[in-house]
Amino acid sequence: MKKFKMYEADDKMLSLIRDNYSVLQSLSAFGISLGFGDKTVSEVCEEQHVDTFTFLAVVNLTINGYHSQNDVEHLDVSTLLKYLRASHSYYLDFQLPFIRRELREALDEGDNLGRLIMKIFDEYARFISQHMKKEEQTLFPYVETLMTGVKNDSLDIETFSKHHEQTGDKLKELKSIIIKYLPSDSQRSNMLTATLYDIYNLEEWLTLHANVEELILEPAVRLLEKRQSPDDVSLRISSMISQGGEGTEQISDREKDVIIGVVQGLTNKEIAEKLFIAPNTVITHRRNIARKLQIHSTAGLTIYAIVNKLVDISAVEL
Secondary structure, eight states: OOOOOOTTTTTBBBHHHHTTTTTHHHHHHOOSSEEEEEEEOOHHHHHOOOHHHHHHHHHHHHHHOOOOOOGGGOOOHHHHHHHHHHHHHHHIIIIIHHHHHHHHHHTTTEEEEEHHHHHHHHHHHHHHHHHHIIHHHHHHHHHHHHHHOOOHHHOGGTSSSOOOOOHHHHHHHHOOOOOOOHHOOOOTTTHHHHHHHHHHHHHHHHHHHHHIIIIIIHHHHHHHHHHTTTOOOOOOOOOOOOOOOOOOOOOHHHHHHHHHHHHHHHHHHHHHHHTOEEEEEEEHHHHHHHHHHHHOSHHHHHHHHHHHTOGGGGGOOO
């Protein structure tokens, strides 16, 4: 059972886990082994070479949402990077493959909709993998270079920030399609429900992981950058495009035509030729469709088109 409180260095590690069993994953990511008896958080961290303050900063954020800008100076960034890398490994090497196996068992592989849902999951998994690997190839090395006292003037933390919303959108799309459009099958319903439960947990984990990066790592990196900029020149701000829309607007007839073209496997140029419009107009329509429907994949648009009778499922090539 989750218990909301501020945990401190002299609290028993066992009590922390009893109150919040979800912390077990954080222990693993920090490299903390079980079997610590009645030792306190600080005793366990010191014995297992983990910075106590950084451990508590992550734990208190993920359990009760607490974070303070005043804590930034006391964080050990190397400990934080170790935690984030281990979290990526758990997510990519275990959690995603595990849920994929669950989903395959819950779906009817002979059903077109089932295969499309698997395709959406695979697209989501590839997106997440690319996102995390990019962080490991660019963000983490950048931070490690900063820690040595060297700043790459062509980069800053703003270059890497604010990129987690899209990952959450793709997972929400997957859940929505499974819940709304999957034909019911009494023999598979329990398996599918269990898989959906794991997907919801996955979404919560992803949100917490993004919070650690945005609310703990990014302020710590900004402080490192400031220390490498004695004159305190303002950092370059990356351009950010705010995409609005609540998905409530109606799809126009022209946008439906574009959806049909996408489902048929046509390129933007081919759709433009078929509809006698410019390719850039097709791109604009596709952006508007994604904003209105909150669907960002071809497989998702295919299911939308089938459910709304824009195309016949027998005519869809998988």
